[in-house]
Amino acid sequence: MQQPLDILKKYWQHDSFREPQDKIIQTVLEGKDAFALMPTGGGKSVCFQVPTMMKSGLCLVISPLIALMKDQVVNLSTRGIKAIALTGGLSSDAISDQLDNCKFGDYK
Secondary structure, three states: OOOOOHHHHHOOOHHHHHHHHHHHHHHHHHOOOOOOOOOOOOOHHHHHHHHHHOOOOOOOOOOHHHHHHHHHHEEEEEEOOOOOOOOOEEEEEHHHHHHHHHHOOOOO
16 A cells, blocks of 8 residues: 555655644544644645545545635646536536546546
C-alpha cells in the first residue's frame, strides 16, 4: 500500500506535508473523526484528498462555495484525478449523468 507521502509526491510534487496535515491524514486513515481548523491556503484539501487516493471508493465534499468546488475539480483533473462538482446550476439530467459517473466512472 502506498504511504501518504508517496501520494503527496506523485500528485502534488511536494516532499513533505505542512504541519499538521500528516497528523490529520493519519487520523482519517485510522478511521477516526477529524476536525481540522486551518487558515485559507493552509492545505485543508490535501487532508481529505490524500486519504481518498489511498482508499477505495470516492470522497464526498459538501461546500457552499461553488467557485471553490469548480477550482478544486480543475486542480484535481490537472493532476490526473477524476473529480466532479454537483452544483445547483446543473440540470436534473446533468446531475443524473454525473451521479452515474460517480458510480461507474472511477471518480475519487
